[in-house]
Amino acid sequence: MKMESRTRLQTWLPLIVLVVLVLLVGLYDRTFFSAGNMLEVTADTMTLFLMASGVTLVIMIGGIDLSVQAVASMTSCILAVYLPRFGIFAIPLAVIGGVIAGFAGGYVSTRLRIPSFIATLAVSGVVLSAGNWFSETKSVVIPGELSQTYLTWAVGDFLGVPNEIWVGVAFLLVLSAVLGLTPFGRLVRGIGAQERAVMASGIDVDRIKIAAYTLSGTMAGVAGIVMAARLGSGSPTLANEFLLPAIACIVVGGTAITGGVGSIWRTFVGALIVQVVRIGMTFIGVSVFAQQIVFGFILVAAVAVTMDRAKVLVIK
Amino acid sequence: MYQMFLGGALRVKAAALAGGAWSKQWRRWAPVAVLVGLCIIIGLFNPNFFGGANFVRMLNTAAIPLVICMGVTFVILMGSIDLSAEGVIAICAVAASMLVANDFTGIAIGLFSVPAAILIGSLVGLLNGFIHVKFRIPSFMTTLGMGFAGIGLATAILGGVMVRISDSSFRDYLSLGRVFDIPAAVYIAGVAVIVAYVIQERTRIGRWVYAIGTDEATARNAGIPVDRTRIIVFGIAGAFYGLAGALSAAQIGRGHALISQDRLFTAITAIVVGGTALSGGVGSVLNSVIGVFIVIVLTNGMVLMGIEPYVQKGVQGLLIIAAVALALDRSRLDVVK
Numbered sequence: 001m002k003m004e005s006r007t008r009l010q011t012w013l014p015l016i017v018l019v020v021l022v023l024l025v026g027l028y029d030r031t032f033f034s035a036g037n038m039l040e041v042t043a044d045t046m047t048l049f050l051m052a053s054g055v056t057l058v059i060m061i062g063g064i065d066l067s068v069q070a071v072a073s074m075t076s077c078i079l080a081v082y083l084p085r086f087g088i089f090a091i092p093l094a095v096i097g098g099v100i101a102g103f104a105g106g107y108v109s110t111r112l113r114i115p116s117f118i119a120t121l122a123v124s125g126v127v128l129s130a131g132n133w134f135s136e137t138k139s140v141v142i143p144g145e146l147s148q149t150y151l152t153w154a155v156g157d158f159l160g161v162p163n164e165i166w167v168g169v170a171f172l173l174v175l176s177a178v179l180g181l182t183p184f185g186r187l188v189r190g191i192g193a194q195e196r197a198v199m200a201s202g203i204d205v206d207r208i209k210i211a212a213y214t215l216s217g218t219m220a221g222v223a224g225i226v227m228a229a230r231l232g233s234g235s236p237t238l239a240n241e242f243l244l245p246a247i248a249c250i251v252v253g254g255t256a257i258t259g260g261v262g263s264i265w266r267t268f269v270g271a272l273i274v275q276v277v278r279i280g281m282t283f284i285g286v287s288v289f290a291q292q293i294v295f296g297f298i299l300v301a302a303v304a305v306t307m308d309r310a311k312v313l314v315i316k
Numbered sequence: 317m318y319q320m321f322l323g324g325a326l327r328v329k330a331a332a333l334a335g336g337a338w339s340k341q342w343r344r345w346a347p348v349a350v351l352v353g354l355c356i357i358i359g360l361f362n363p364n365f366f367g368g369a370n371f372v373r374m375l376n377t378a379a380i381p382l383v384i385c386m387g388v389t390f391v392i393l394m395g396s397i398d399l400s401a402e403g404v405i406a407i408c409a410v411a412a413s414m415l416v417a418n419d420f421t422g423i424a425i426g427l428f429s430v431p432a433a434i435l436i437g438s439l440v441g442l443l444n445g446f447i448h449v450k451f452r453i454p455s456f457m458t459t460l461g462m463g464f465a466g467i468g469l470a471t472a473i474l475g476g477v478m479v480r481i482s483d484s485s486f487r488d489y490l491s492l493g494r495v496f497d498i499p500a501a502v503y504i505a506g507v508a509v510i511v512a513y514v515i516q517e518r519t520r521i522g523r524w525v526y527a528i529g530t531d532e533a534t535a536r537n538a539g540i541p542v543d544r545t546r547i548i549v550f551g552i553a554g555a556f557y558g559l560a561g562a563l564s565a566a567q568i569g570r571g572h573a574l575i576s577q578d579r580l581f582t583a584i585t586a587i588v589v590g591g592t593a594l595s596g597g598v599g600s601v602l603n604s605v606i607g608v609f610i611v612i613v614l615t616n617g618m619v620l621m622g623i624e625p626y627v628q629k630g631v632q633g634l635l636i637i638a639a640v641a642l643a644l645d646r647s648r649l650d651v652v653k
Contacts, residue, residue: 112637114594114637121636125630125634126629129631133626244460289471290472293468295468300453303453303457303461
């Protein structure tokens, strides 16, 4: 009974933390509670969530993807450079860039048997060079009229709700369905929980893993596109400083770094927590730079809380 | 003589020469072969590569990466990873530049700022190790968080500005001054390599690092104080980052939070290209020296051949993948996370 209530608490803790944080910030500044502000805050969180949503899958299989910020930057460059030339087709092109980068990370990590954080770090180096190559190392502006024609799905609003939120929620639903309803989702959990067992039951673990990394790259690509649409430009350093918050919102949401446990909605809640913490710090007057310190410690603390220590005997 | 020295250092055993050990032997010497091959190829493309001035330039570029690698190598030999190098270097560089004569603080303790930076670095390193071991958090997470926190701290201290160093003797002694036409930084890096080599070969910590990296459970059963060794090794790594921070500040004459940008990536590339296995237990600080020169020669060669600088990171990334894939002893791994 005690055990059960404890796991139940762990399930709902992130949500409780989010509500408490929102109340705290709201007490500090009443305008925070206005519907417009709430929507704006949520919309601002969506790029972070999109980036983190794919990484969640990778963390659930017990790996890590450190290449997402480079991938998002690269796709923003692809979008900005090719939108004037190819029109709407620049969007799938940019997504494909993310798919390839994610696949490369997965392939290197599984087939070449390189630990994922080094494999994805190495891939991110290549991806960064690619981003620089696409944009010729410059920041590329997306002309306003092109943005009007092709990117309103990301930056406009519909029924009074910013489209970022629609996009974010759509991917939340799709990825949750993939994770919750498909065999792939079950295998992702299985690999995270006990990779050898899944292997022994005759399943091609590498293929599932590569699929997870590919999804991670894809989502980073989508995040890069939405980011570029919001900012009206693409640049090879656009998504820098996003990696740490992205991993933070996954573990803060309650997904364990040791794999097996987690879900996309947790990352959604985690992203909102990270955003509210950031807003709260700005209210109190913590500088943007010092916020990195706080995120560094939040990350370490959240990992410490959520990690399943029974599973790893030797911690490297 | 040179061969004997390097041979002994890279752990070549005469017995290993016999029979089926050929591939193992090749793996051991591959980094040296790669370095020599690279030099020859680049030299063929551009004879200026072999000029004395270019050689000194490469040595000077290699100095700071060498110091950083001496630290990271020990951590990797244990099978862990340290992703905090950039953050720690940033803190130490900012601290060092604030402790010598500068335009930000009134303090001017001259060269004493170097031990101060090393001390700060090792304290942050010990904190890394402590959090990693006591709270049982994987090292890549601990150090990732600490690295970001470090860069944040360095930026927050300065509020986004730079510290200008006005103490010219600090810069001369640490970096710019030349003896026999070779910059001081190179000598300091040389001393750092020797210190690291002595730690590796002549201290218990050095031996234990190999034991832990090879098989931690066995090491524990054999009575090695694994937890304490881990914390100390992270502290040693931090000390090297501290020195690297002071060197960086002296080299450019300023202290700021982004002083160490891309250093980590280069260091890890150099270490794995040098033949130290990420799984731990295999490698040496001398492998990392070879690795650093491979990366530096390659970078230098790309510049000489007129390849855009932004391509370097991509090439480094491919190098990591190729080196690890070639050197990996697949029989030892079943589950790769």
